[in-house]
Amino acid sequence: MTADSLARALEARRCGAGWNSLCPAHKDKNPSLSICEKNGKILVHCHAGCSQHTVIEVLRSRGLWPQTEPRQWSPADRREWRRQQRYLAQHIRSATLWRRAALALGDAILDGLKVALCDLSLPRPGVGEIAFWTDQLATWDQLDGAALVAEYLWWLKYDPRLTSGMVQAAEHRQTAERRAVEAYLRLAAGAAIL
Ligand SMILES: [Zn+2]
Structure with missing residues (x-):
């Protein structure tokens, strides 16, 4: 899954260097989700207030997020x-x-x-x-x-x-x-x- 294929799966619209789409984690009427890619990592942000974690969990449950993601867990x-x-x-x-x-x-x-x-x-x-x-x-x-x-x-x-x-x-x-x-x-x- 790349930012590009995620954007296509969510029918996102190109916006500057990234995309905008309806947020899958809440009932969204206007595209609130920004998607972009930085240093090979997909970044998502819901402007209506869903946490990044929630958005990623929803995307993961739909098979739209990499399942194994090498990451270091911080205490936060x-x-x-x-x-x-x-x-x-x-x-x-x-x-x-x-x-x-x-x-x-x-x-x-x-x-x-x-x-x-x-x-x-x-x-x-x-x-x-x-x-x-x-x-x-x-x-x-x-x-x-x-x-x-x-x-x-x-x-x-x-x-x-x-x-x-x-x-x-x-x-x-x-x-x-x-x-x-x-x-x-x-x-x-x-x-x-x-
Ligand atoms: Zn949202």
Whole structure:
């Protein structure tokens, strides 16, 4: 991976000696990410405030960052790394539950739109609505690690009530499913003894 191939993968625009692209670590509407190359090293900077570490983690999770990078860890790097790990550990469970609810919700919306497409008595879906939800579901499905947490936190900030409600709903559903499986296993075990 070179700065040039990274820029191409992110569909970045040439800007001076480097490139500008949408930042992959937050919901970016205007290109906030600067990419450049210095002494053979790729440098990235998000002007909207994502840390370099977060941006690199997201790029790495997408296979857009060199996996093995000969580097010396300074004490500050280690501290930053531990801070990031704690941050991820703190949010990854809720983020995973949120994604589960978001996928179920998106699936239901998509189903509704497809039904409306065939049933002429229902209002027709707007142009691009089905494509939008299909894309959105594929994006959520692929999110992982730092990128998943970043997406979840964006939604949490954008709509705290809906987002935490979705986490709760997914949690209740998970508990109900676990209990059902446990009850089923007890039933199966009972049947095996008889
Ligand atoms: Zn960013």
